[in-house]
Amino acid sequence: MDSILNALIDVDTNVFLFFNGMHALFWDYFMSMYSGRFIWVPMYATVLFLLYRTFGWRTATIYLLAIALTITIADQACASWIRPYVARLRPSNLENPLSALTQVVDGYRGGSYGFPSCHAANSLAFASFMAMMVRRWRFTLFIMLWGLLNCYTRVYLGVHYPGDLLVGAVIGSAVGCIVFLSARFVASLIDSPAPHWHHLSFTIAGRRLSFNDTAVTVTAGMLTAAYIAVASAMRCL
Numbered sequence: 001m002d003s004i005l006n007a008l009i010d011v012d013t014n015v016f017l018f019f020n021g022m023h024a025l026f027w028d029y030f031m032s033m034y035s036g037r038f039i040w041v042p043m044y045a046t047v048l049f050l051l052y053r054t055f056g057w058r059t060a061t062i063y064l065l066a067i068a069l070t071i072t073i074a075d076q077a078c079a080s081w082i083r084p085y086v087a088r089l090r091p092s093n094l095e096n097p098l099s100a101l102t103q104v105v106d107g108y109r110g111g112s113y114g115f116p117s118c119h120a121a122n123s124l125a126f127a128s129f130m131a132m133m134v135r136r137w138r139f140t141l142f143i144m145l146w147g148l149l150n151c152y153t154r155v156y157l158g159v160h161y162p163g164d165l166l167v168g169a170v171i172g173s174a175v176g177c178i179v180f181l182s183a184r185f186v187a188s189l190i191d192s193p194a195p196h197w198h199h200l201s202f203t204i205a206g207r208r209l210s211f212n213d214t215a216v217t218v219t220a221g222m223l224t225a226a227y228i229a230v231a232s233a234m235r236c237l
Contacts, residue, residue, distance in 0.1 A: 012163040013098065016091055019155050020103055027156065028105045029232035035153040043224055046217040047130065053213060059187045066183035067129055073179065074125035074172045078118045088115035092158040102158040110159035117160045120168030123147040128176030139214045146221055
């Protein structure tokens with residue numbers, strides 16, 4: 001059993017060193033900004049808009065509280081329950097011999113322990129909850145790619161092994177699915193209507209454009225990513 005565990009740790013370390021070693025100044029800025037929490041506030045605001053426009057205030061409030069509960073459970077399961085027990089040092093931690101080979105950005109090294117990743121758990125918990133609620137393949141593709149890139153930034157920044165992210169993602173996805181199903185059941189008790197995704201219409205330069213409410217969240221996310229890319233490029237000049 002120990003030999004299998006050591007082999008997995010070796011693979012995890014080698015994969016980490018491979019991806020963490022691919023650095024460029026533009027990506028240093030991009031990954032650091034993308035990994036931030038407050039940069040995504042505009043996208044989160046559109047989710048709030050989406051909930052209340054689609055479900056009405058009672059059901060939307062249930063789902064909003066459920067999202068908060070989802071992230072809280074995923075975060076605490078990793079940070080307070082598992083991390084202290086496993087006590088796996090981050091690759092960036094100066095007490096870890098691997099830190100000598102780890103590339104970090106702007107001196108950021110995170111906390112002491114990194115298994116499992118709270119970033120991965122929180123991102124995939126939110127993404128899984130939203131994907132199950134919306135149930136549209138384009139939205140699901142977008143929100144899952146958003147969450148996975150959030151995970152990758154942590155390897156790039158040198159603060160997590162891939163294994164940290166994998167376990168965190170599994171925990172977050174499971175929590176997101178379970179809490180969503182529970183929230184949907186609670187919502188059904190108040191005779192909640194089935195979601196009906198509205199369409200928004202605009203007239204631009206004489207042309208009428210119409211798109212689904214969920215596209216607002218996708219657009220906000222893509223515009224935020226574009227802003228991060230432009231801001232990163234400007235900092236490289």
